[in-house]
Amino acid sequence: MLGPVILAASRSDTLRRAVSAAPVTKPVVNRFIAGESVEETAPVIRSMADNGLEITLDVLGEDITDRAEALAARDSYLRLVEALAPLELGERAEMSVKLSSFGQALPGGHDLALENVTAVVEAAAAIGTTVTLDAEDHTTIDSMLAIHGELRARFPRTGAVVQSYLFRTEDDCRALAAAGSRVRLVKGAYKEPASVAHQDKGEVDRAYIRSLRILMEGGGYPMVGTHDPRIVAIAQDLARRAGRKLDEYEFQMLYGIREAEQLRLAAEGHRMRVYLAYGTDWYGYFMRRLAERPANLAFFLRSLVTR
Ligand code: FAD
Numbered sequence: 001m002l003g004p005v006i007l008a009a010s011r012s013d014t015l016r017r018a019v020s021a022a023p024v025t026k027p028v029v030n031r032f033i034a035g036e037s038v039e040e041t042a043p044v045i046r047s048m049a050d051n052g053l054e055i056t057l058d059v060l061g062e063d064i065t066d067r068a069e070a071l072a073a074r075d076s077y078l079r080l081v082e083a084l085a086p087l088e089l090g091e092r093a094e095m096s097v098k099l100s101s102f103g104q105a106l107p108g109g110h111d112l113a114l115e116n117v118t119a120v121v122e123a124a125a126a127i128g129t130t131v132t133l134d135a136e137d138h139t140t141i142d143s144m145l146a147i148h149g150e151l152r153a154r155f156p157r158t159g160a161v162v163q164s165y166l167f168r169t170e171d172d173c174r175a176l177a178a179a180g181s182r183v184r185l186v187k188g189a190y191k192e193p194a195s196v197a198h199q200d201k202g203e204v205d206r207a208y209i210r211s212l213r214i215l216m217e218g219g220g221y222p223m224v225g226t227h228d229p230r231i232v233a234i235a236q237d238l239a240r241r242a243g244r245k246l247d248e249y250e251f252q253m254l255y256g257i258r259e260a261e262q263l264r265l266a267a268e269g270h271r272m273r274v275y276l277a278y279g280t281d282w283y284g285y286f287m288r289r290l291a292e293r294p295a296n297l298a299f300f301l302r303s304l305v306t307r
Pocket of ligand 1: 133134135136163187189225227229252253254257258274275
């Protein structure tokens with residue numbers, strides 16, 4: 001029951017200031033965030049790639065309030081592309097983008113986000129990599145999928161994320177499961193109303209498996225974003241039944257979560273991509289990780305009393 005309370009707290013500016021200023025926060029945040037700058041993060045990318053892992057990079061930032069911030073977010077991604085170029089990892093290091101950080105919620109935001117993300121996707125393509133559009137709250141999904149469709153016309157490797165807790169997602173999976181599409185399926189991390197999303201965890205899990213079956217049986221490239229051991233096993237089974245080889249789908253997990261399992265899956269020959277977030281604007285991302293799992297919250301609270 002704590003999850004919704006923490007998700008509500010993730011929207012509070014007062015709490016954002018208090019948590020960010022607390023001296024204990026940084027070491028705890030560092031468990032989930034790879035660094036504050038691209039320079040700090042580059043060695044982490046190199047070492048993960050050397051361990052057989054693939055990476056998707058998220059420059060933290062969301063809910064921006066003006067166009068200048070949206071352009072600054074775009075420029076952070078362009079700097080990331082420059083830093084990735086000499087690593088020569090191609091699609092082994094791709095990028096995840098939240099369109100809200102590119103101005104999607106501002107007046108005229110759909111076009112602004114499209115323009116900003118197009119610049120990043122073009123730069124990514126020039127160094128042989130690509131971009132996946134993260135899924136945010138349900139009010140943004142139509143715009144995100146429309147932008148995804150426009151980008152795919154020129155850059156077919158552009159990926160999209162769908163969330164199994166939303167009632168609409170099985171239909172979205174059917175529409176997206178075409179040849180060549182890259183689709184990351186996750187359970188969903190935002191607080192959504194009962195009018196649009198399953199509220200019961202069991203329902204969310206069952207919906208995940210139904211959507212996963214659609215993606216595995218379709219012609220696209222499924223990206224299985226979960227830490228759930230049961231779903232990892234079911235994904236392997238569904239992939240086998242659909243006749244997919246190990247390189248015809250991938251697992252994705254977040255940096256700092258189930259690292260031994262990430263290495264185990266990679267060592268078994270699976271494609272295992274780690275979602276690596278970095279930057280100074282980590283509050284919303286960090287609070288969603290706390291909301292997902294009591295053990296993450298316990299880890300944070302313990303650090304408050306044992307410093
Ligand atoms: P949960 O239901 O949280 O957990 C199921 C089981 O997994 C647990 O019982 C436990 O056995 C295991 N587990 C979970 N966490 C841990 C842990 N910390 N340590 C050990 N075991 C654990 N959400 C969005 O809304 N939009 C996005 O664009 C998005 N992108 C994502 C990208 C990636 C790569 C991943 C992995 C997640 C993303 N999410 C995104 C978050 C996602 O929606 C879920 O909130 C998050 O993944 C938690 O759900 P879960 O599938 O891991 O399973």
